[in-house]
Amino acid sequence: MTQKHEIKNRWTGEVLFTCDIPEGMESGMIARHAVETAIAQDANLRDANLRDADLWGANLRDADLEDANLRGANLEDANLLGANLQGANLLGANLLGANLQGANLRDANLRDANLRGANLLGANLQGADLRGAKNAPLVINSLRWMVYISGTGMMRIGCQEHSIERWKGFSDELISRMDSYALEFWNQHKAMLLGICDMYKHAEEAEKEEV
Incomplete structure (x- = not known):
């Protein structure tokens, strides 16, 4: 039986995107596969619930994740070049080495996020909450x-x-x-x-x- 993975709206629970998971895929790769597939298909991921998702190394270039819930997500080494993360909840997220060049982080919650080595060249940080970012x-x-x-x-x-x-x-x-x-x-x-x-x-x- 083909396994399916759903990405839901953080507020309403509405299913925003569904994709098939290749047989034998490691559990830690499922969220990354689903999100990358959704972006490739231009799915609307605004308000998506991706809390605690393992998105290590994911290619999220130009993704529209406005107001998405990425609290506690692992985005280490992720490519978020030009991504729209306005108003996103990134509380405690791991952004170690992530590429956030040109990303829109306006009003995003980055409190306690790990931003060590992140590339923020040209990123919009207006109104972002950067308090307590691991004191790094x-x-x-x-x-x-x-x-x-x-x-x-x-x-x-x-x-x-x-x-x-x-x-x-x-x-x-x-x-x-x-x-x-x-x-x-x-x-x-x-x-x-x-x-x-x-x-x-x-x-x-x-x-x-x-x-």
Whole structure:
């Protein structure tokens, strides 16, 4: 008998997508197969319930997962390039090494998510909840220099580590002294990096600012 897997609406329980599972497929691969198949067939996965799904290494490029429930999901090394995750619940999700370049994470719940090594170049993080992301530094490794954003008020670009406030106040002259390509890099990525710094704050840092 052919096994089927259903992806349901997180709120209503309505079946959004059904697919056949190849005989003998390991249980840990079923969710990945179902979601990748749904995306390939342009299925509507908005509001999908994918809580605790094992999507390790899944190709979710350009997926529309707006408002989906991905709480506790394993998205390690997943390709989410250009994916729409606006309003998605990613509480406690494992996004280790995930490619989120150009992804829409506006208003997403990333609280306690593991973002170590994730590529967030060009991602929209406006309104996203990034509190308590395992108290890990946010690493952006897709630019000319490795960028580490501590979540506690510091940012390191290459070998230059300074407070966020100092980065904001550096003149073009000071930036240009750091490296011959530094000013070009800073002018190109400044708005994005400082925007991420303003949003990526560990819980204790955010609490200090509220006092």
